[in-house]
Amino acid sequence: ADINLQEVHDTLVSIAFEAGRMIMAANTSEITTGEKMNSADIVTETDQAVERLVSTRVQTKYPSYLFVGEETYVAGTTRITSAPTFIVDPIDGTTNFVHGFPHACISLGFAVDRSPSVGVVYNPFLDVLYTGIRGRGSYMQRNASLEQGQGQGPKQKLPLTGSPPLGNLSTTLVAVEWGSQRDGENFEVKARTFRKLTASQENGGSMVHSLRSLGSAALNICATAAGQVDLYWEGGCYAWDVAAGWCILSEAGGKMVSGSPPDREGEGWDPALDSRVYLAVRGASSGQDEIVREFW
Template sequence: MDRLEEFKQFAIELAQKGGEMMLEANSKQLGVDTKQHRTDFVTIYDRAIEKYIFDSLKERYPNHRFIGEESAGANNRLESNDPTWIVDPIDGTSNFVHGYPLCCVSIALAIDRQMVVGVTNAPFLKKMYTAVKGGGSYCNGEPIYVSRNVRRIEDAMILLEANYDPRDSDSRRHVFDSLLWKCQSVRHIGSACVCMAMIAEGVAEIFLHHNLCIWDMAAGYVLITEAGGQVCQYNGKPFDPHSGSCMGAANDELIRLTEEVTKNGY
């Protein structure tokens, strides 16, 4: 546990610096480019923050492994038991480009292929979320917990992130329609990492996304589970950071009910 706390504290330092770089960004000089499609943005700050974080980690822990959104390429799978750092330098880059504050720096650590440290810094919200396996979840140093009293979808706020691939429109529409008229409210945040932090904090009760990468959910997995919540795949199968599918919820009952409602989609 002492070593995990050491790793967490260093991740906090790096996420704090990454957040400062986001806050200092010149909106006129973001160097915006696109990756896989027209809404998949990358900026010079994504690349600069990832480089800073990885350079710092490699200097401190030269024998560790590293997976980052902007540098992973085909090396985007957790295939070693060695300590592996997983970094999303800016999750919610589209939000960042538009000056929308729901974006963050996300850093996770896996050991023996298990997520054990999660740090998410949302600098525009002034919130630093941290968690260590077996040590609980925190926001700005204060303990946080998932929503404790909601057991029905009708009472839940759902964070439902859309995928922009038109080939998925039918199944996506089914899931949205199934939940929209049943739950209390639906929100589209634009950052999976922020969404998962909000579930851990008890702001909302259910998070759904079916097209994520490992860096989108690694830190959030630790945050939610250490806050007392549950994380699995869309179909209820155990969490797999390579499946692309993620459902996070405050409790098992909401997992079961959501799976039941959306079983014909995604």
């Protein structure tokens, strides 16, 4: 049967606003946190409650579509297949949420044939909404939850500013994250990468303009789609961190490369088998492939 991506998009936007109200209603002084892998890998009751809300809403409306969510994912069991699948992070930026740093979002992705087809990313703290539908472009909207005529911003097409050539790595602003894994090879790869990006060229580095680490993978990808940063690299994302943003980024002319070396564009969807390394590059008239090569 034909899948109505516009309808899926509209449904996800209204769920995102409902989830946003739930996140904003949570009293941060009373947040109970739990640990997953270690003390830097935090989950709250709000993450779980928002995921229940989202899964109930989408499964009521689309009972035949599959649902994968961060809080109900089972390592080694959950797979992303070619079936229409909602891929959801109820709060992306949980650490920010817990600390009251206003940079967290609800990330609602929808994939068909393992291809990111709808993306809705909503930051309820700033009331900024990012959306994308495959083949129909992606948009950013401020004061998104307000009514039209009551202060709701216009839908701005992404990327926000034109797309000058990317130049080379040394002229880029790069979003990165430490993530929660703080040991082993993964930690070493991150530390080496950050050092290489920031060291002066005399020291064998690329010396990019700077690094930014704002604490939400999905919002980093949206910032890349908007053209506010040039690149975003992370050495430990899951599918729900990237699914929604991926659609928004590609519709903005950007590129998501997963795996290392970058030979698996458009793949990388199995949360169990995926290398979990992602490089997002903003839309540009030229230079994307060169910058990917330079990065690796």
